[in-house]
Amino acid sequence: MMTFFAILALLAVLMAFRMPIAFAMGISGFVGLAVQLGPRPAFAVLERTFFDSSASFILVAIPLFILMAELLTSGDVTRRAIFACQAWLGHVKGGLAMATVGASVILAALVGSSTASTAAMSASAFPEMRNHNYSQRLAAAVVSVGGTLAVVVPPSIVLVVYGVLTETSIGKLFIAGIIPGLLTALGLVVVIKVIAHTTDQAPKGDPFDLGRAVKASRHILPLTVLMVLVIGAIYGGIASPSEAAALGVMGSLILVLLQRTLSFLEFSRSVSGAIRATVMIVAIVACSAIFSNYLAFTRITHGLLEFVATTDMSRGQIMAIIIVALLVMGMFMDQLAILSLAMPLAFPTAMALDYDPVWFGIVVTKTVEIGLLTPPLGLNVYVASAQTGVPLSKIFRGILPFFLMELVVLLLLLLVPEITLWLPGMMLK
Amino acid sequence: ALSETLSLGDFQSTSHIVSVEGTTKWMAAVEKATEGKITFNHFPSEQAAKSKAQLDAVSSGILDAALLGVLYHADVLPLNSVVGLPGYYGSAVAGTKAIQAMLKEGPMRDEILATGVTPIYGFVLPPYQVLAKTRLGMPADWQAQDVRTSGSTQAMTARSLGAVGISIPGPEVYTAIERGRLDAVLFPLASVPGYKLNEVVSHISTNGSFGGYSFVMVVRSDLFNALDADAQQAMIAAGDETALHVAQAQDDSVNELIAQWKADGIDTYSFTSDEMAALNAAMAPVTQDWVERMGGEKAQQVLDSYNAQLSQ
Amino acid sequence: MFGKILEKIEDTLHLLGCLGLLAVVGLINADILLRLLFKLPVQFQFELTELYLMPALATLSLSWVFRVGGHLALDFVPELLPGLAGQVVAKLRLLLPAAFFAAVSWKSGSFAVHALLHGDIEYGVVDWPLGWAYAVVPVGCSVLAMRLLFDALIPRASEETQ
Ligand code: NA
Numbered sequence A: 001m002m003t004f005f006a007i008l009a010l011l012a013v014l015m016a017f018r019m020p021i022a023f024a025m026g027i028s029g030f031v032g033l034a035v036q037l038g039p040r041p042a043f044a045v046l047e048r049t050f051f052d053s054s055a056s057f058i059l060v061a062i063p064l065f066i067l068m069a070e071l072l073t074s075g076d077v078t079r080r081a082i083f084a085c086q087a088w089l090g091h092v093k094g095g096l097a098m099a100t101v102g103a104s105v106i107l108a109a110l111v112g113s114s115t116a117s118t119a120a121m122s123a124s125a126f127p128e129m130r131n132h133n134y135s136q137r138l139a140a141a142v143v144s145v146g147g148t149l150a151v152v153v154p155p156s157i158v159l160v161v162y163g164v165l166t167e168t169s170i171g172k173l174f175i176a177g178i179i180p181g182l183l184t185a186l187g188l189v190v191v192i193k194v195i196a197h198t199t200d201q202a203p204k205g206d207p208f209d210l211g212r213a214v215k216a217s218r219h220i221l222p223l224t225v226l227m228v229l230v231i232g233a234i235y236g237g238i239a240s241p242s243e244a245a246a247l248g249v250m251g252s253l254i255l256v257l258l259q260r261t262l263s264f265l266e267f268s269r270s271v272s273g274a275i276r277a278t279v280m281i282v283a284i285v286a287c288s289a290i291f292s293n294y295l296a297f298t299r300i301t302h303g304l305l306e307f308v309a310t311t312d313m314s315r316g317q318i319m320a321i322i323i324v325a326l327l328v329m330g331m332f333m334d335q336l337a338i339l340s341l342a343m344p345l346a347f348p349t350a351m352a353l354d355y356d357p358v359w360f361g362i363v364v365t366k367t368v369e370i371g372l373l374t375p376p377l378g379l380n381v382y383v384a385s386a387q388t389g390v391p392l393s394k395i396f397r398g399i400l401p402f403f404l405m406e407l408v409v410l411l412l413l414l415l416v417p418e419i420t421l422w423l424p425g426m427m428l429k
Numbered sequence B: 001a002l003s004e005t006l007s008l009g010d011f012q013s014t015s016h017i018v019s020v021e022g023t024t025k026w027m028a029a030v031e032k033a034t035e036g037k038i039t040f041n042h043f044p045s046e047q048a049a050k051s052k053a054q055l056d057a058v059s060s061g062i063l064d065a066a067l068l069g070v071l072y073h074a075d076v077l078p079l080n081s082v083v084g085l086p087g088y089y090g091s092a093v094a095g096t097k098a099i100q101a102m103l104k105e106g107p108m109r110d111e112i113l114a115t116g117v118t119p120i121y122g123f124v125l126p127p128y129q130v131l132a133k134t135r136l137g138m139p140a141d142w143q144a145q146d147v148r149t150s151g152s153t154q155a156m157t158a159r160s161l162g163a164v165g166i167s168i169p170g171p172e173v174y175t176a177i178e179r180g181r182l183d184a185v186l187f188p189l190a191s192v193p194g195y196k197l198n199e200v201v202s203h204i205s206t207n208g209s210f211g212g213y214s215f216v217m218v219v220r221s222d223l224f225n226a227l228d229a230d231a232q233q234a235m236i237a238a239g240d241e242t243a244l245h246v247a248q249a250q251d252d253s254v255n256e257l258i259a260q261w262k263a264d265g266i267d268t269y270s271f272t273s274d275e276m277a278a279l280n281a282a283m284a285p286v287t288q289d290w291v292e293r294m295g296g297e298k299a300q301q302v303l304d305s306y307n308a309q310l311s312q
Numbered sequence C: 001m002f003g004k005i006l007e008k009i010e011d012t013l014h015l016l017g018c019l020g021l022l023a024v025v026g027l028i029n030a031d032i033l034l035r036l037l038f039k040l041p042v043q044f045q046f047e048l049t050e051l052y053l054m055p056a057l058a059t060l061s062l063s064w065v066f067r068v069g070g071h072l073a074l075d076f077v078p079e080l081l082p083g084l085a086g087q088v089v090a091k092l093r094l095l096l097p098a099a100f101f102a103a104v105s106w107k108s109g110s111f112a113v114h115a116l117l118h119g120d121i122e123y124g125v126v127d128w129p130l131g132w133a134y135a136v137v138p139v140g141c142s143v144l145a146m147r148l149l150f151d152a153l154i155p156r157a158s159e160e161t162q
């Protein structure tokens, strides 16, 4: 237990002194393993962690969706689309930020990965909000938070993994995610409205002009075509979600070439940018795998969850402890690492307490989604910071009100299971 | 030796039947038989190492023991991949008896020992079946069907039947079938509820044999050899018992699943003997190819003893 | 001098990573189109992407990404702390990861060499030699280790750091 806190302190110190997150997690995980298991096994862990963490077909969705976003952005397509939304909503205070949330919901229905979604919105919506004198802090926070919608709104890689780990219907989970996803989006809009009316971070745009709005709407057409292509490929049975991402890249490329808005320089910059973000994410995934490995061998999580399973506390208290434990894990770990570490004990516990597996899946997903926004490891904030150049500390501060709203939504889902279970109950008997 | 606590790696989750009726039972039996001298720290769900890294983790000392999915390690255990071939065992019990015998002595055991670990017991999944939106019987029905397969042997199995073998990551299979990207999938029936594939297919074969899958429990050799003879014997005896138990439990559970799916209105069908003969004839080249790729003579020897064991 | 060579190596590896991503796009699209139009899928696409291209595009550019400030770090504490302690912190921030990635390169490198010598094969649509798939990790990590060591010894005027 003492060494565990020493390792946590080491991680905190390394990160505080501006060592890259990935390096800090790798080093402290490695030191922890060396203390826990001895140096030989600790070195042995280094043999294949990077390879095993990167050699996965499902991961191609990350560089592909980021490349798609980069191409569209450098080729002006996304900017024009947001320009169109701006024409409809810009006259409202905070309207452009709300339009960004709306666009994030649409993107969430295209993308199963929250980092890819954040990258796309950072590259397109963020500069647009900055051009309209939104504060850096609010603009970067909105794209970071909007990106988390991709995890709950189907298709979602996290829901699929939960379904596989716990043998819960993926079809039901997907449908169950829809209303909580929309509820989250609504909560975000409310926060934006409050911020816009109490601060000067989200100024009003030009007055509304129907003719201009209708005219600007034609700019949405290319993006709609692309969406139909990608969603159509998945739901029409032509491609799996990761493959559809590659179709999306090709479609975007053709689109920007047709519009003649892409130079070779911008093209190579897009590819380079996609690689840059991917390398950063995979380095974090691989190094956090080393750290998770250490956590597994301490059996800390095991002991914690086993205690919960054997105590005589009430049903609600135990659920509260599970949620808090997941939130704390979310501060340090990747979403998928949390699922694989916690579900083997948390799921049977929840089932023993007679909770619904689909409801529990949405609650767990929502909880790990919040973890994408919390320091020190808040992957979405990292991606947004990398794409926008806004410092991490500034985004984390900007996220605070949205984070509180996310907790409110989580509490609603916990207290009113019908929000989650009504739609799948209606659609699937 | 005094008491030992072994770290045991496992890529399956604790709710999987292989864990409930196999690994967990075995650990408990060993702890009981050795009166607590040998205990385990269990690391399920790839917590300690990824599925493909379990063997390396044991030989390098990260773990002391692991339940290996043998087909994940075909690069260093090529002969053991014989179990993946289509058209051989018909039930988990039959396949397990053959694998257990071949792990006791012979090239398959030697190949595992050469990696620095000792096999304790092994068992198989019930043979892979085909799940589809139409009834796939004679090879003609399989023409140009998009069939999800995992690994090269299955891909070749699909091709030998005239179908197209398609690789799709496990978590994406559900959507791929639901949306029609796939026409069919070769799958172990026990894992069907886990992926909820019964929600999206209408026909499930019950007596096919489209390849197999084996698990082997291994312990690092230097550790195992240092245990006293009683403890070694206790682990092996508990293993022999567990292997047959988990095989039988899987066969029973598959039969229950089939009954359940039938009640749900899914066409659970048996191949006729004509269909079976035609399928096995069409799939024969898969075995030939395996023998050639795995290095001829030794592979042929393993195959012969596999055949001999299965016909007992 | 050595700095220039290091940059050239980083740029070359990064270019290879970028080409890897374009190859993924090309292969998957070819796979989809060919199977859609002619029922002729590019069978090896999945395995090539998973075993070779993904690890390559995720690790070859590790050092380039570090050079351009792409590995994210927290920024609550000022970049340069005053005094001797500040200098020690600035050095350790580079030397510790340099040692870590040197260890990763060494272990993953001997793992790759072992697989090459042993002739480990992934039996797929074709026989994939695994050693070459593993090899990209030590390549990317060792260049990163060199970059970290080089920066620790000869501090660079920070370009584009975040
Ligand atoms: Na989504």
Ligand code: NA
Binding pocket: A330, A331, A332, A333, A370, A371, A372, A373, A374, A375, A376, A377, A378, A379
């Ligand atoms: Na977090």
